[in-house]
Amino acid sequence: MRVSMGLFGLQQWFGGDFAPVLELAVVAERCGVHQLSLTDHVAMGEHVERYPYGRFPVPLDYPWYEPLVTLAAIAGATSRIRLSAGVLIAPLRPAVLLAKQLATLDVLSRGRVDIGLGTGWQREEFDASGVDFTERYAILDDQLEACRRLWSEAPVIWQGRTLALDRIHQWPRPVQPRLPIWLGLAPTPRNCQRIAEFGDGWIPISGQPEKIAAGLADIRAAFAARDREFAGFDCRAVLAPALGADGRVDEAATFARLPALAAAGVTIVEVLPIRFCRSPDELPAFLERAVAAAARSRSTY
Numbered sequence: 299m300r301v302s303m304g305l306f307g308l309q310q311w312f313g314g315d316f317a318p319v320l321e322l323a324v325v326a327e328r329c330g331v332h333q334l335s336l337t338d339h340v341a342m343g344e345h346v347e348r349y350p351y352g353r354f355p356v357p358l359d360y361p362w363y364e365p366l367v368t369l370a371a372i373a374g375a376t377s378r379i380r381l382s383a384g385v386l387i388a389p390l391r392p393a394v395l396l397a398k399q400l401a402t403l404d405v406l407s408r409g410r411v412d413i414g415l416g417t418g419w420q421r422e423e424f425d426a427s428g429v430d431f432t433e434r435y436a437i438l439d440d441q442l443e444a445c446r447r448l449w450s451e452a453p454v455i456w457q458g459r460t461l462a463l464d465r466i467h468q469w470p471r472p473v474q475p476r477l478p479i480w481l482g483l484a485p486t487p488r489n490c491q492r493i494a495e496f497g498d499g500w501i502p503i504s505g506q507p508e509k510i511a512a513g514l515a516d517i518r519a520a521f522a523a524r525d526r527e528f529a530g531f532d533c534r535a536v537l538a539p540a541l542g543a544d545g546r547v548d549e550a551a552t553f554a555r556l557p558a559l560a561a562a563g564v565t566i567v568e569v570l571p572i573r574f575c576r577s578p579d580e581l582p583a584f585l586e587r588a589v590a591a592a593a594r595s596r597s598t599y
Contacts, residue, residue: 299556299592300332300566302382302534303585305368307572309361316363322571322578323372327379329585333412334372335384335534335568336365343422350419351503366399373407381407384501384534384568385416385482389437390427393444393461394468401449401472409473414501414534415442416482435488436460442479442496449477480532485513494520499532507562510535514563534566535559539573547574549587556595567592 303326309316323334339362346354365383373381381403388396404411417434418424424431440458447454449472453465480499483489490513493500500517502510514533521528537559540551552574559567569588575581 299560299564299595301330301585301589301592302333302335302384302566302568303331304384304536304568304570305334305336306570308578310572311578314361316361316368318578320371320375322581323376323379325578325582326585327376329582330589331379331585333380333382333534333566334369335382335414336363336368338362338365338383338386339418339420339423340364340387340390341423341426343420343426345420345422348420366403369411370403370406373403373410378410380410380412382412382480382534383414385414385480387418387423388415388441389417389429389434390424391441393437393441394448394463394466396441397445397448398468400445400477401468401470404472404474404477405470411472411474412478412480412499412532414480414482414499416501433460439492442492445477445479446496478532480534485516487516490516490520491523493517494524494526497531499534501534505535505538505559507558507564510559510564511562532565533563534568535564536568536570549574549584553588553591556591560595 305319308319308322312318326334342358344358346358365386369381400411400413417438421431424434436459440461443456443458444461444463447456448468452467454463455465456463478498479496480501481493481497482501483492484503494517500513502513504510510533518528537552537555539547540555542548556567571581571584575584
């Protein structure tokens with residue numbers, strides 16, 4: 299099992315300044331962290347009570363830094379660590395622009411992109427972006443098909459449900475022969491089909507091992523139905539902190555959750571340092587312990 303470091307909230311250590319977080323990316327690379335991940339919102343409407351996964355965790359004035367811009371800056375400061383999002387709300391970007399941005403990022407990073415894509419949850423964010431919320435899955439399907447085609451052929455002649463490409467050429471192409479796309483979607487039957495058709499990894503919403511194992515079983519069945527090889531498929535899940543009787547994070551108890559996640563099929567565990575460390579001074583030692591603990595947990599899926 300490898301470690302991904304979530305960048306969520308780290309600007310709080312610097313009085314709200316996000317620029318020093320680039321230096322933390324260098325620290326993470328030095329400590330053996332495999333990947334960095336950043337959460338996306340383009341804009342926020344006020345109806346956060348409609349958040350479908352419980353209480354929305356931050357106020358409306360929380361700064362959501364644009365992931366691809368941020369990852370490009372990180373790419374210039376690092377040399378090995380992989381670059382991801384958890385997740386980029388893909389339908390808010392035009393398909394050909396998304397393909398160009400991801401290909402450019404892969405070139406600049408020399409092939410280090412593992413992009414996480416999803417559809418978002420807030421209608422107001424789509425309305426503000428001029429995108430039909432009810433069409434978000436159809437848009438995502440067309441984006442995924444368009445990206446794969448633009449990254450591998452020219453001219454592209456293709457007609458989707460929401461998009462048509464008529465003899466379109468796009469360069470540069472990604473450095474990686476197949477740029478990994480990880481989908482952050484609930485494991486419904488239709489989404490499992492999407493993942494089996496387009497995905498190289500899955501980002502589950504739930505961090506519970508039993509739900510992850512069940513979702514991966516359904517995804518694996520969808521792979522088999524398409525006669526696609528499942529070996530090498532990745533699953534990234536957030537490691538939820540375990541709290542002690544005093545209400546503080548119990549790091550040992552938290553790391554004790556790793557073997558169950560590995561047994562469920564998780565190959566990359568995402569840690570959010572803002573939940574575990576009080577300052578950037580504590581980050582290197584924490585990351586080294588997390589990397590070591592993850593390495594001791596072996597996936598048996």
